[in-house]
Amino acid sequence: ETGVTQTPRHLVMGMTNKKSLKCEQHLGHNAMYWYKQSAKKPLELMFVYSLEERVENNSVPSRFSPECPNSSHLFLHLHTLQPEDSALYLCASSQDRSGGASYEQYFGPGTRLTVT
Amino acid sequence: AQKITQTQPGMFVQEKEAVTLDCTYDTSDQSYGLFWYKQPSSGEMIFLIYQGSYDEQNATEGRYSLNFQKARKSTNLVISASQLGDSAMYFCAMRGTGGFKTIFGAGTRLFVKA
Numbered sequence: 001e002t003g004v005t006q007t008p009r010h011l012v013m014g015m016t017n018k019k020s021l022k023c024e025q026h027l028g029h030n031a032m033y034w035y036k037q038s039a040k041k042p043l044e045l046m047f048v049y050s051l052e053e054r055v056e057n058n059s060v061p062s063r064f065s066p067e068c069p070n071s072s073h074l075f076l077h078l079h080t081l082q083p084e085d086s087a088l089y090l091c092a093s094s095q096d097r098s099g100g101a102s103y104e105q106y107f108g109p110g111t112r113l114t115v116t
Numbered sequence: 117a118q119k120i121t122q123t124q125p126g127m128f129v130q131e132k133e134a135v136t137l138d139c140t141y142d143t144s145d146q147s148y149g150l151f152w153y154k155q156p157s158s159g160e161m162i163f164l165i166y167q168g169s170y171d172e173q174n175a176t177e178g179r180y181s182l183n184f185q186k187a188r189k190s191t192n193l194v195i196s197a198s199q200l201g202d203s204a205m206y207f208c209a210m211r212g213t214g215g216f217k218t219i220f221g222a223g224t225r226l227f228v229k230a
Contacts, residue, residue: 031216042120043161043207043220056216088159099215101149102168107161 002026004108006091012114013081021076021111023091030097031055032074033105034066037088049074050097081115088112118143120208120221128227129198136183137193137224139208145169148212150191152180155205155223164206167191195226203228 004025013019025032034046048056049068063085065077074091088110096103119142129135141150150167167175167182175182183192195202208221 033216042222045217045219048216050216058217090159090161092161094216096216099213101145101147101211101213102166103149103211104151104163104166105161105218106163107153110159112159 004091004093004106006089006108006111008111009109010112010114012116013078014116015081015083017081018077018079020078021089021091021113023074023076023108025072025074025091025093025106025108027093027095027106029093029095029106030071031094031103032068032071033092033094034074034076035090035092037090037110039087043090046076050099055099078113081113083115086113086115118145118210118212118219120210120219122208122221122224124224125222126225126227128229129195130229131200132197134194134196135198135226137195137206137208137226138190139192139221140188140190141208141210142189143210143212145212148210150182150184151209151211151218152182152191152193153207153209153220154202155207157204161207165193198228200228200230202226 031050036044047066067075090110091108092105094103094105152164153161165177205223211218
């Protein structure tokens with residue numbers, strides 16, 4: 001595997017279900033990100049982890065719970081979601097440790113989530 | 117507050133011609149980075165090119181180049197010799213120092229015609 005991988009690629013879940021999204025980066029990067037991409041809205045940053053420590057939490061509802069067990073893996077645990085949470089969830093990684101301006105991000109293919 | 121504006125929701129270009137995608141930004145940071153990403157229909161965002169706020173030369177990467185005008189706070193992406201595979205969404209993004217937050221514009225959908 002190379003780059004950033006995400007599983008599953010597609011997920012349909014009911015509002016009472018609990019599921020998890022998984023992201024893995026094979027680039028040796030230090031920071032990992034979760035983004036939400038809804039139709040007709042700009043990409044929204046949800047969470048950032050740097051060296052397994054959460055450094056950004058962008059006012060995300062508690063029904064989304066991130067977990068970063070090591071610098072290569074990132075999870076997004078989902079429970080009691082709402083239909084408006086249906087979106088493409090993108091994971092990304094970057095090389096920086098301290099939040100510099102010059103570090104590009106490498107993205108996974110995303111998980112298309114549909115909440116019914 | 118930081119802001120990225122892409123005013124072109126959609127653009128058409130003939131294959132083999134050049135196209136310019138516009139992006140303006142607003143920030144009070146002195147040091148910042150500007151990025152362009154491509155998102156094909158498959159969903160994955162692909163990093164294309166980077167420009168630092170203190171870079172005096174416009175960035176170039178293969179067929180991609182930036183027209184960076186700092187005083188006007190604009191960083192337009194120029195794609196030369198367009199190919200059918202260039203059809204995608206293109207996002208302009210900005211990142212300041214001292215944090216990990218990157219903000220993205222609304223994107224421009226590019227259609228390349230054969």
